[in-house]
Amino acid sequence: MAQILDSRRKFWIRVEGSIVKWLFMACASVSILTTIGILVTLLYQGYGFFNEVSPWEFLTGTRWTPILKPRSYGVLPLVSGTLLVTVIAAMVALPVGLMTAIFLSEYAADNVRRIIKPILEILAGIPTVVYGYFALTFVTPLLQNIFNDLLVFNALSAGIVMGVMIIPMVSSLSEDAMISVPRNLREAAYALGATRYEVSLRVVVPAALSGIIAAFIIAISRAIGETMLVTIAAGATPRMALNPLEGVQTMTAYIVQLSLGEAPVGSLEYNTIFAVGLVLFCMTLLMNLLGFWIVRRFREAY
Amino acid sequence: MGNSTVFNIRGLNVYYGDFLAVKDVDMDIKKESVTALIGPSGCGKSTYLRCLNRMNDLIIGASVKGQVSFENRNIYDSNVDATEVRSRIGMVFQKPNPFPKSIYRNIAFGLKVNGFTGDMDEAVEKSLKQAALWDEVKDRLNDSAFTLSGGQQQRLCIARALAIQPEVILMDEPASALDPIATLAIEDLVRELKANYTIVIVTHNMQQAARVSDETAFFMVDEDRSGYLVEHDDTQKIFTNPTNQRTEEYITGRFS
Numbered sequence: 380m381a382q383i384l385d386s387r388r389k390f391w392i393r394v395e396g397s398i399v400k401w402l403f404m405a406c407a408s409v410s411i412l413t414t415i416g417i418l419v420t421l422l423y424q425g426y427g428f429f430n431e432v433s434p435w436e437f438l439t440g441t442r443w444t445p446i447l448k449p450r451s452y453g454v455l456p457l458v459s460g461t462l463l464v465t466v467i468a469a470m471v472a473l474p475v476g477l478m479t480a481i482f483l484s485e486y487a488a489d490n491v492r493r494i495i496k497p498i499l500e501i502l503a504g505i506p507t508v509v510y511g512y513f514a515l516t517f518v519t520p521l522l523q524n525i526f527n528d529l530l531v532f533n534a535l536s537a538g539i540v541m542g543v544m545i546i547p548m549v550s551s552l553s554e555d556a557m558i559s560v561p562r563n564l565r566e567a568a569y570a571l572g573a574t575r576y577e578v579s580l581r582v583v584v585p586a587a588l589s590g591i592i593a594a595f596i597i598a599i600s601r602a603i604g605e606t607m608l609v610t611i612a613a614g615a616t617p618r619m620a621l622n623p624l625e626g627v628q629t630m631t632a633y634i635v636q637l638s639l640g641e642a643p644v645g646s647l648e649y650n651t652i653f654a655v656g657l658v659l660f661c662m663t664l665l666m667n668l669l670g671f672w673i674v675r676r677f678r679e680a681y
Numbered sequence: 682m683g684n685s686t687v688f689n690i691r692g693l694n695v696y697y698g699d700f701l702a703v704k705d706v707d708m709d710i711k712k713e714s715v716t717a718l719i720g721p722s723g724c725g726k727s728t729y730l731r732c733l734n735r736m737n738d739l740i741i742g743a744s745v746k747g748q749v750s751f752e753n754r755n756i757y758d759s760n761v762d763a764t765e766v767r768s769r770i771g772m773v774f775q776k777p778n779p780f781p782k783s784i785y786r787n788i789a790f791g792l793k794v795n796g797f798t799g800d801m802d803e804a805v806e807k808s809l810k811q812a813a814l815w816d817e818v819k820d821r822l823n824d825s826a827f828t829l830s831g832g833q834q835q836r837l838c839i840a841r842a843l844a845i846q847p848e849v850i851l852m853d854e855p856a857s858a859l860d861p862i863a864t865l866a867i868e869d870l871v872r873e874l875k876a877n878y879t880i881v882i883v884t885h886n887m888q889q890a891a892r893v894s895d896e897t898a899f900f901m902v903d904e905d906r907s908g909y910l911v912e913h914d915d916t917q918k919i920f921t922n923p924t925n926q927r928t929e930e931y932i933t934g935r936f937s
Contacts, residue, residue: 564780564781566739566774567774567778567780568780568790569764569767570736571794571795571841572765572769573791574764577794581793
């Protein structure tokens with residue numbers, strides 16, 4: 380048979396054997412190498428920071444005033460600001476997103492689903508800066524009618540709008556997980572006299588739980604890392620905050636603030652960016668590990 | 682036998698969109714007996730079976746015309762609740778479909794959604810015993826149902842259906858995905874269950890129909906691909922002296 384292979388064909392087979400695999404592998408390694416690169420940069424620049432400020436002081440300090448005297452480098456106000464906004468966002472996005480997914484997957488007729496899904500995806504495509512101004516100029520004034528002492532920059536409105544922003548992520552990924560639950564499981568439940576609500580909540584959601592939790596985790600990671608919205612709407616006051624009616628500064632918003640300023644490269648102020656970035660990196664990493672663990676722990680294999 | 686009837690089906694037509702899948706079926710199904718539905722592929726016997734507990738409601742585009750009276754009440758009346766129908770008329774499917782939960786919770790599920798308030802452990806044990814599965818699983822009730830073999834899974838599905846104490850059990854080729862030994866176990870079970878339950882079983886396997894059923898209904902498909910009922914009689918009669926020529930040709934294997 381070999382003689383019928385012409386020389387071009389033979390050449391192609393040789394090329395494929397040697398180059399193509401490497402090409403694909405190179406593409407696959409882009410994201411891995413980028414991650415490693417980011418981590419190395421964070422660690423390298425962070426090292427400069429931790430030479431001057433002890434990690435203990437950084438991680439347990441409750442005052443963050445790196446550019447004002449007296450200088451203080453306790454990162455907890457930024458962490459608490461981030462968490463406050465994230466928790467508010469999660470309180471909005473997780474229930475609403477999950478219920479949207481249940482509606483789309485179990486209740487909606489085909490033509491309804493075909494209309495709603497694209498609308499949700501458009502919501503996901505709106506630039507975050509638009510959400511920021513939506514929070515600042517629309518939601519905050521609205522909320523001020525209810526909460527008299529709501530400040531112009533506040534965690535509440537930033538958190539709510541962030542929650543709305545990540546609803547499509549929760550609902551779309553959860554719906555994907557629920558749609559792929561086999562039809563015969565639903566039939567089994569209906570045949571036992573279960574109502575649609577019972578089939579959804581007791582069969583489909585548990586069977587899709589690992590995918591749903593993955594959706595939650597991805598959405599929360601996104602909320603932790605979201606920058607523009609909180610920079611615009613949540614303020615720039617690093618505060619050990621539990622009161623959502625006041626302004627907070629998140630880690631990301633701080634990084635923006637400092638990047639826009641005039642901190643000389645290599646200075647301690649400049650290096651705070653990387654120390655804070657390192658914390659941000661660890662938090663999202665932790666979220667993802669947690670998600671990974673939960674997915675395995677609660678998996679209902681079907 | 683001389684039993685009373687549980688189902689009186691009159692003028693039943695099933696459509697998928699515009700397509701007439703089952704045409705003009707009239708049939709009475711006797712209480713506490715086994716009725717087998719046989720016929721070639723695509724003859725509508727499964728579609729017909731799924732009309733008896735309104736499972737076709739779940740298929741988009743499916744519609745049912747005619748009357749399915751269950752204990753003298755048309756289950757397609759507008760004031761009849763499909764979930765109530767399904768909790769009185771259980772179903773076992775072609776492929777075992779246990780929930781991805783423990784063996785125990787597979788049984789408990791149906792009881793919980795039907796508002797059972799009695800002793801759950803006792804009810805689980807009872808239905809597993811009825812399905813001849815108890816001895817094999819009593820030490821591993823909290824294991825996932827997926828650790829069971831295919832035949833055990835199917836008996837679990839039967840136990841799950843029995844747990845809510847339906848009056849009728851519909852079986853849609855319950856043994857077609859199983860090996861011969863597991864198949865015989867299911868058939869033994871069907872024969873035992875008819876003492877207390879009415880069973881309607883769709884099967885591809887004519888020997889199986891002959892072995893387990895009291896009555897047999899033979900379905901065919903016409904030139905428009907619509908299924909219709911050819912003949913319904915005592916199993917003995919269908920297999921030895923059928924009235925209709927097509928029935929005889931089918932059971933003697935002249936076409937399939």
